[in-house]
Amino acid sequence: MTRRRLLLEDALLPSGWAQGVVLEIESGWIRAVQPGGSPEGCERVPGIALPGMPNLHSHTFQRAMAGLAEIRGPGEDSFWTWRNVMYGFLGRLTPEDVQAVAAQAMVEMLEGGFTALTEFHYLHHDPAGRPYDNPAEMGARVAAAAGETGIGLTLLPVLYTYGGFGAQPATSGQARFLHGVDGYARLLEASAAAIAPLEDPALGMAPHSLRAVAPEGLRAMLDIRSEGPVHIHVAEQMREVEDCLAWSGQRPVAWLLSHTPVDPRWCLVHATHMDPSEVEGLARTGAVAGLCPITEANLGDGVFEAPAFLAAGGRFGVGSDSNVEIAAPGELRMLEYSQRLARRGRNLLASAPGASTGRSLYESALAGGAQAAGRRIGRIEPGHRADLVVLDRTHPSLALAEGDGWLDTLTFSAGPAAVDTVIVGGRSVVTGGRHHRREEIAGRYRAAMAGLAG
Structure with a gap:
């Protein structure tokens, strides 16, 4: 002791x-x-x-491609063209590479003011899409990196089954991500073993997105495990909103709230494009909005409806996502600055007249990040x-x-x-x-x- x-x-x-x-x-x-x-x-x-800041959303392997997607393409660049660059890059990563990259990202997180990481982990298989002998080989590499750097870890193995809304077939670039529900159950079991040697680890679940997991898969996944955090990418891009409307007649956050028991276990990552009813509805659930302002700016995602969400009692935390830049105060600064640019005002996220914007941001992100991590941290x-x-x-x-x-x-x-x-x-x-x-x-x-x- x-x-x-x-x-x-x-x-x-x-x-x-x-x-x-x-x-x-x-x-x-x-x-x-x-x-x-x-x-x-x-x-x-x-x-x-x-109190150390929790990082509630990261893909550590993407640290290796930071700065490599900043060359203008022949057409209009967007999140979707960036995603193609990412697919091409990750095809070469070995388990040893993933551990080396994750450790570097974690060192930068710790030096940048993050003391805990919630890793949204979807790189599972070999470059041909074949499972490793250990289904959690890649997750075990992330856990090993956490062990050697000392950062606290919540591991979120990701369920990724399809390539688009309506159970569209996955593309070749997504082959390393894919699982059915039975395979995902085995992945969760192996992931629990992978993080067991760490001090105070946590395990959660992550349906990648409504694009990548069909309704029946989402329901089956939630039946596997009744405890721990549940995170999902949602409403990051307007094309995603339009595709969800075409598929279901509802916007992504509205669909999720009306078809899924969203509660304080949940973290809705990005949730950038919500209408007023979705903003109010998400706030009422007690779930956390997982904001990644530096990555969202880098990818041209858009600006989160922060003032309305906070006025409705919403909770948020911040994450480094693509790890193009890793800095806890930088995420908070970009969150406030994005609101200032969109609304042409200042100190928009201070909790009350006379309140410090820095403290308001910091304490809110501590509470939301700790909740999303499912650990007793942040105080x-x-x-x-x-x-x-x-x-x-x-x-x-x-x-x-x-x-x-x-x-x-x-x-x-x-x-x-x-x-x-x-x-x-x-x-x-x-x-x-x-x-x-x-x-x-x-x-x-x-x-x-x-x-x-x-």
Whole structure:
């Protein structure tokens, strides 16, 4: 049993900012939080301690193609042309490559202020679409990367059966993703074994999208497992909305809400294109909207209806999705900036007049991300994992900041450069802004990229 007793100079607790906080940690869990407690026997942690941010949506393998889809094509580029580039790229990835890429992405997540990852994992088979001997071979590689980097993990094996609405046949580019419901049940069982060696892992399910899973498959999948998170891509693109209307007569979120028992277990990823009734309906379910603002901007998806959703009591978290850029404060900044550009205003997502936009965004994303991960994270509070991000108070951008101003400056100015120390499950994994295994993992990543280029 490992114990640590930390003295935090300043910390963001559920009750607000506190100084001189003694944190007692046992086997990775916070056992006691004592503002103004006795510093005797404590390790001093200088700086500004925040609850670690959960990353609620990622495809780690896509880190390997970041920056490779920015060449203009002969026609109009879109999400759909980007997807074709992605299909071509992933055809070369081996299990060893997937582990090397996932580890690199996770190092960047930890250095960028994320302490937990919910991995939406749909790359299952070999390049010809044949299952590996271990159905969860690729998921086991993601779990191994989490183990070596120290990030907390919720693994979401993905059910992907068809190529489009109405059970259209899958394309050759989707061959590595495909399962029927029986195969998916075996995948879940193998995935549970793959994550078992990790500390405090979680397992959920993910129907890829309404394009990729037919109604009967969705119902059968939900019967397999009655606990844990359920995530789904929905309403990311207008073409998806139009195709869903043609197939069912309903928009994607409306169809999901009227045919599926969406509740707080669920995370609807993107949900970019909703009409007012869908916004209200999703908020009422207590499900989380999984927003990935940097990726959504990169792909030209559109702008989420954040003000209306929050006014209706909606919950959200943020994720790094395609991992074209990995930064927790960057996702929050892009979320607010997208609203400012669309609505030509400022501080649109602050919780109330006089409220800090940075703190409003940060605390909302903590709560939504923790809910979507299905883990007790996102709070410096007894009974939660000891996941902390500690800012360097000597960073120049923080010179005039104090209290909520630290979060405003982190979000809108300093970004990950202000991150000094990261602790996950009570263990320090980043010090001085650098992951402890950064060079080793980056070397393996570079070797994998060289092999892919050869």
